[in-house]
Structures are given as C-alpha cells and as structure tokens.
Amino acid sequence: DQQVKQNSPSLSVQEGRISILNCDYTNSMFDYFLWYKKYPAEGPTFLISISSIKDKNEDGRFTVFLNKSAKHLSLHIVPSQPGDSAVYFCAATGSARQLTFGSGTQLTVLP
C-alpha cells in the first residue's frame, strides 16, 4: 500500500506557463514533506520542503502548498523553463524520519 501517491506519471507544459505537480498521502503521522528533482543518469536532488505547521513555502520559482485536511500537497513552478524537465518525486516523513517517496512525475517543459 503506497503511503505517498503521485497519480500523474507525466505532465507536459509550455515554457513560461505554470507547472503544477500533485501528491497525496495517507499517513496522518507524516509531518514533513519534500520534493526532489531527478535528471536522467543522476541521483535525486533536494528541491524544496515544507513542515506540517505551514501551508506554503516559496523558493524562487518554486512553491509548495500543503493541505493537511485533504492530505495533499502540490509543487508549483512558475514560470516553467525547459531546464525544469525532470522527474519530480514527492516524499514524506514522520517521527521515524524515514523518507517515503512517491512514484514520481515526469515533467516536460516544451520550448
């Protein structure tokens, strides 16, 4: 049973527009959420995170929103750039501090 779900395996967006990647979780004990970005032939790299005490965290073009009641978080990238094309993994952790990852979403930003 997947505790972190990314239901969209892929997403295509035009350059300059907004990319919205979604993630749902089932474990109410999760209290810290992260997004990782992965290019081909490389390991995932940390992108942005959010604690459960917040509902929004922003870092440049990247914003993560958390809706605890819906157990849903999203990553917004605006404006999207071709270099943003990668696989994005959502991850969550609780008191055990072990990251549980989603299956990833392949984002393609079209020039």
Next chain:
Amino acid sequence: DAGVIQSPRHEVTEMGQEVTLRCKPISGHNSLFWYRQTMMRGLELLIYFNNNVPIDDSGMPEDRFSAKMPNASFSTLKIQPSEPRDSAVYFCASSLGYANTEAFFGQGTRLTVV
C-alpha cells in the same frame, strides 16, 4: 566534497550470480540509506544505517539481499543469488544526523540481471 559516490555505475550480470554494489557517503554524514528505483514502485527504502549500525532493514525484499557498513566511509549492498526481477537502479544516500530529510543521493547503479 565529491558527494556520494557509487560504483559501479552499470552492472550486467547473469541470473544466479552474486552482485555487490558499493557506496561511499559524504564525509561527516552519519546516516546512510540504500534505495531501489523501479518503474512500478518508484523509490523504495531498502535499509538505512546510523553510525554504521543498521537501524531498519524492513525494506529489504528477501534474504537474498544483504547490506553492510564496516566503517563510516563505506557500505555495500549484496544480492546473492541475483534474479531478473532485481533489475533496477539502486541509489545510496547519506545525511547528517539521524533524520534522512534532505539526504544527498549518489548517481545510482543500474543493475541488469539477464
């Protein structure tokens, strides 16, 4: 720092053979993690170590899988005997402290068992 270093980058082996994957964590990091990435299941945590001690190996799929961390700068993941369904990308990651939030990943080892 060179980051987390994994070797080999690619491994092709025949079913039944022993496979050993290697990892050098970032110096000073005291937590190390082995993950497996597949299309179906995404990134799965196999095992993690803290201060060279295995803390949780509940993600190890079968007894054919074993992991060791003889010292703070080296870890191995062994599969014996290997099977075609073990084909995946295996990542090693390390972090400072007990939590594996914001862990740093290696480039991975792509394993193909034929």
